[in-house]
Amino acid sequence: MSESQEPLLKIRNMNTAYKINGHYYNAVSDINLDVHSDEILALVGESGCGKSTLAKTVMGLEDEDAKASGQIYFNGSKKNLLKISENEYNQIRGGQIGMIFQDSLSALNPLKKVGKQVGESLYYHTKLDHDARYKRVVKILGEVGLPNPELVANEFPYQLSGGMRQRVMIALAIICHPKLIIADEPTTALDVTIQAQILDLLRKIQKISHAGIILITHDLGVVAQIADRVAVMYAGQIVELGSAKQIFLDPKHPYTRSLLRSVPQRDEVGKNLYVIHGTVPPLTAMPTHGDRFAARIPWIPASAHEANPKMHDLGDGHWVRCTCYKHFYFPHEKEEKDA
Numbered sequence: 001m002s003e004s005q006e007p008l009l010k011i012r013n014m015n016t017a018y019k020i021n022g023h024y025y026n027a028v029s030d031i032n033l034d035v036h037s038d039e040i041l042a043l044v045g046e047s048g049c050g051k052s053t054l055a056k057t058v059m060g061l062e063d064e065d066a067k068a069s070g071q072i073y074f075n076g077s078k079k080n081l082l083k084i085s086e087n088e089y090n091q092i093r094g095g096q097i098g099m100i101f102q103d104s105l106s107a108l109n110p111l112k113k114v115g116k117q118v119g120e121s122l123y124y125h126t127k128l129d130h131d132a133r134y135k136r137v138v139k140i141l142g143e144v145g146l147p148n149p150e151l152v153a154n155e156f157p158y159q160l161s162g163g164m165r166q167r168v169m170i171a172l173a174i175i176c177h178p179k180l181i182i183a184d185e186p187t188t189a190l191d192v193t194i195q196a197q198i199l200d201l202l203r204k205i206q207k208i209s210h211a212g213i214i215l216i217t218h219d220l221g222v223v224a225q226i227a228d229r230v231a232v233m234y235a236g237q238i239v240e241l242g243s244a245k246q247i248f249l250d251p252k253h254p255y256t257r258s259l260l261r262s263v264p265q266r267d268e269v270g271k272n273l274y275v276i277h278g279t280v281p282p283l284t285a286m287p288t289h290g291d292r293f294a295a296r297i298p299w300i301p302a303s304a305h306e307a308n309p310k311m312h313d314l315g316d317g318h319w320v321r322c323t324c325y326k327h328f329y330f331p332h333e334k335e336e337k338d339a
């Protein structure tokens with residue numbers, strides 16, 4: 001990936017709000033993010049922090065009660081995706097942008113054979129005739145590692161295992177050679193061995209196709225295995241952005257540091273895991289100013305937080321929201337120092 005290249009996807013000042021009891025509340029705010037070809041960008045954060053909302057906004061698949069603002073530019077076009085018609089979106093979705101969902105059983109149509117479903121985007125996005133489409137479907141089912149692809153093409157989703165269905169979802173997402181793939185928790189429902197195989201497959205696809213991949217996950221283990229860059233989200237905002245190396249070896253934001261401390265480390269067997277106090281606030285109770293994470297690190301004085309936290313450039317593509325990271329420590333670190 002070259003930083004000087006025009007990004008494949010440019011998101012600027014994006015907000016998406018949901019209407020709740022007659023009022024709009026932002027589920028994601030102030031999103032500024034670039035995704036490049038040939039990279040895997042992980043979007044990570046606790047449940048409810050806005051990862052899926054961000055992805056759905058990029059795909060133009062917001063819920064009916066949602067309202068998005070800002071700009072999203074794709075593939076060098078000057079057209080703002082948030083302003084294009086549903087017709088125009090349909091040209092892009094499934095063709096130039098592919099999506100892999102978490103729950104393959106509900107994402108796939110239970111009444112249609114696998115081959116027909118995988119071939120559908122070829123029908124909409126190419127001029128291939130029936131036979132050529134069928135050949136391409138069988139080829140792609142083989143490429144995503146399904147044994148007996150001709151047999152699988154003739155089966156219904158329920159006849160396949162979870163891992164096989166997820167491979168079908170991937171085939172469906174990549175059959176038109178999309179430039180951007182959005183994978184929303186693609187391995188959450190799978191056991192660890194199958195999860196590793198699916199991650200390998202995603203990495204292989206990215207290497208061969210040079211697509212940009214946005215990988216949405218709450219699992220830092222998955223991020224560590226596969227991501228080139230990481231955007232950490234908290235309460236609808238990106239709080240830290242950097243290379244996987246920067247995020248794992250030199251995390252700055254208190255939320256990123258807390259997340260990393262709350263997963264087991266090999267050299268910390270037997271030690272208590274860190275538990276992040278409290279929960280992500282619901283949209284209706286989202287703080288409108290100040291650091292949104294402040295309430296979960298109450299031992300850090302209010303004066304450490306910015307009134308209107310901004311993203312700060314730490315160099316080499318590493319960004320952090322709010323200057324509170326300069327003052328942050330874990331309670332046990334203070335106890336150890338004082339002892």
Ligand SMILES: Nc1ncnc2c1ncn2[C@@H]1O[C@H](COP(=O)(O)OP(=O)(O)OP(=O)(O)O)[C@@H](O)[C@H]1O
Nearest residue numbers: 018027046047048049050051052053054063282283
């Ligand atoms: N249609 C909707 N109407 C109202 N609120 C919604 C709607 N969809 C999502 N939300 C709220 O928006 C916030 C962000 O939700 P979102 O699903 O984007 O988070 P997430 O990080 O993807 O979570 P998860 O990992 O659980 O899918 C949450 O507070 C959620 O309750």
